[in-house]
Amino acid sequence: MALRRWLLIFSGVLAGVAVGAAPRAGADPSAVAGADTTIPYRGTLEASFPWADATTDTLSADAPRLKVEDLLADIGRRQRADQDSLRSFAVTAVVTVVRTADGGAIDSTGTWSVEQTALRTSRERGKPDRVVRLFERKRKVKNGVAQPAREKAVGKPEWQPQPADLAADLPFAEGSAARYHYALRKSTLVGTSLVHEIDFAPRDHFAALPSGTIWVDIADWAIRRVEARFADSVPYPWILRAVPDYRQRQAPCGGVWFPVSETARVVLRDLPLVDSGGVYDVRVELRDIVINGEPCVEEAPVAVADSIDEAGAFWGAIDGAWDAAVPSTLRAAPSLAPAQLDSLSREGERILAAMPSSPPWRVRLRPMPPVYNRAQGLAPRVGLRFGRVRSKTRLDAQGGIGLKDHRAMWGLGAQAALSSALTFSVVGARETAAFAGDGRAGWRFWSALLWGGDPNHYFDRTAWTAALAWRHDDDAWLKVSAERARELPLAVRTRWNVAGHELSPDGMRAADALDDRAVRVEGGGRVGFVTTHAAAARHWLRARDGVGDERVLDEWRLGMKAQRLDPVGDRWTLRAGGRGFSGVAPAQLKVWAGDWWPGDDARAGGGSLCGWPAGTLAGDHGAWASLAVDLNADPWRSLRVPGLRSLRLQPLVFAEWAGAWGGPAVDGAAMGSRADVGFGFSRRVDLPLVGAGSRLEVRAARAVGEGAEGRDWRVVVGIGR
Secondary structure, three states, X not given: OHHHHHHHHHHHHHHHOOXXXXXXXXXXXXXXXXXXXXXXXXXXXXXXXXXXXXXOOEEEEEEEEEEHHXXXXXXXXXXXXXXXXXXXXXXXXXXXXXXXXXXXXXXXXXXXXXXXXXXXXXXXXXXXXXXXXXXEEEEEEEOOEEOOOEEEOOOOOEEEOOOOOOHHHOOOOXXXXXXEEEEEEEEXXXXXXXXXXXEEEEOOOOOOOOEEEEEEEOOOOEEEEEEEEEOOOOOOOOOEEEEEEEEEEEEEEOOEEEEEEEEEEXXXXXXXXXXXXXXXXXXXXXXXXXXXXXXXOEOOOOOOHHHHHHHHHHHHHHHHHHHHHOXXXXXXOOOOOHHHHHHHHHHHHHHHHOOOOOOOOEEEEEOOOOEEEOOOEEEOEEEEEEEOOOOOOEEEEEEEEOOOOOOEEEEEEEXXXXXXXXXXXXXXXXXXXXXXXXXXXXXXXXXXXXXXXXXXXXXXXXXXXXXXXXXXXXXXEEEEEEEEEEEEXXXXXXXXXXXXOOOOOOOOOOOOOEEXXXXXXXXXXXXXXXXXXXXXXXXXXXXXXXXXOOEEEEEEEEEEEEEEEOOOOOEEEEEEEEEEEOXXXXXXXXXXXXXXXXXXXXXXXXXXXXXXXXXXXXXXXXXXXXXXXXXXXXXXXHOOOOOOOOOOOEEEEEEEEEEEEOOOOEOOEXXXXXXXXXXXXXXXXXXXXXXXXXXXXXXXXXXXXXXXXXXXXXXXXXXXX
């Protein structure tokens, strides 16, 4: 059931965006990189080009050569405008999935399965999708013996979150041109329209991005056909082995270009305890499309009647070649008759119209992995959420207990959406918080459990927070919050680990016992390839033992991340930040630097120093910076090293610096500055609960500069992004 649902989701994503989820494929970017990336405009063109200056209906152009990147950026803006114009749409999708062991033809002795599903989906802006499964047919053939077919009629309608918007990663999306190499294969005058056939491939060999060909129709300012694939770098590589073929046809519907049919071949890996491996040939047909309340009537491909036959022959030749390439397994699969499909669409509309205007409130179980640390041992957790699908208004609760120290961990939260951009939340929680470490919470679970190498120090923290947050997409955000916290030191309570190693470090650095009241203002934004973050806070601190007066401490924090691809596909990432206090900070609030803190965004605190142990530097003020270059090369594959050439290990080099100053000295930590340089390798893993883009990284670093004498190479392992 889970696998079938994943395939349906995959197919639905294909139907929702113009190249679907066809990340990166077989075309070699090096073959595209040196090709011509400009377009000569000669002939009779419509005078609707953004760069054309004309007052007549048509113009004869002998224009300067236009870069493909500029052309696709303009089309990306057009497609984004089309997407923004979709207030609502409804569609019937017929998804056919044929599974074989090796993708071969169906024969009298083979084993295969066929599953066909008809879904009616209705989407309105700002609301979750309404989906009803109208029809389902399954049939299996084992060793040439057909098992009885199973059919299921209309199912129960459901509310479903809208699939993730993948448009930002597509080769014709606004702002994405720098990620790809382009080559103009040829240009053809079809009737009164000029059609460009453009090859594309990612600059970065390791990026899970599409490669393939698109056909751009200048008269309609649209992409009519997409052919793509990926083979080596794929999202969720532990599930997906390859998508060697993906093809999509788009047609104008109600003034909006819309995908109407797609085919794909998906190769899945064999997973333990799950019958998943094999080749899945997928066909998605979209019918009975309604856009903004109006039934879609497929428009003529061109405006001039004399050219309709010529245009039909041109696009028909492409479609004919595609149809001939469709695997025989998919061609042999049954299809719904038009009359049956029409009746299913009408029944689906009736069922969806009878649904309430909003999703119901319901309680959902939230998966929460257990934690393991030296203060609690193993601490299993469970979470619940009460809310509507896709709604920002919700109630959350979670609970857990440390099996070694028997402390109950809990969390309660309520969030209300005041508008589409403004939310108010109140959260209370008791947790085991960490300091003086490196922040790799997920990886430290395993390092503490397997070999006791956990550099973090822990304290008991109970806090209540009220916050008002504003967000404009991912471009800008602002948050104002007030918090009251109680913080207590913890001791080492578990020394056990699988390898039986001594703990590293052996003891637990003591946190200061205090009550902390704070108000905080923070915000940030993204401009191009730069993300920034800034925060200011005021703390009112009082020692838990009642000794001394309450004192006021002001805090500031700055962060920045800049990431850019160079022309040869190397990814340059610069991270920098700083933090400081107006007076002496308690132990758990000091600026701690040392070890690796990957930090995916500008809000990550602490310095990254792979060549130094955790807690190397500590002070009331600190700053840090790192420059990493992910190289667009696979030396293991080029050298054909056995066992490594198929792992897709991406090399990286880096240099880091951090400094800490001010306040009393801390045992085991210095003040001043430290630096290191190093190299490493990473592999994309897309782990569950971590998300797409997560990478397993191994870094080897050598300390340089002040205090580096006598220090050897140091190796760290963790999950980065």
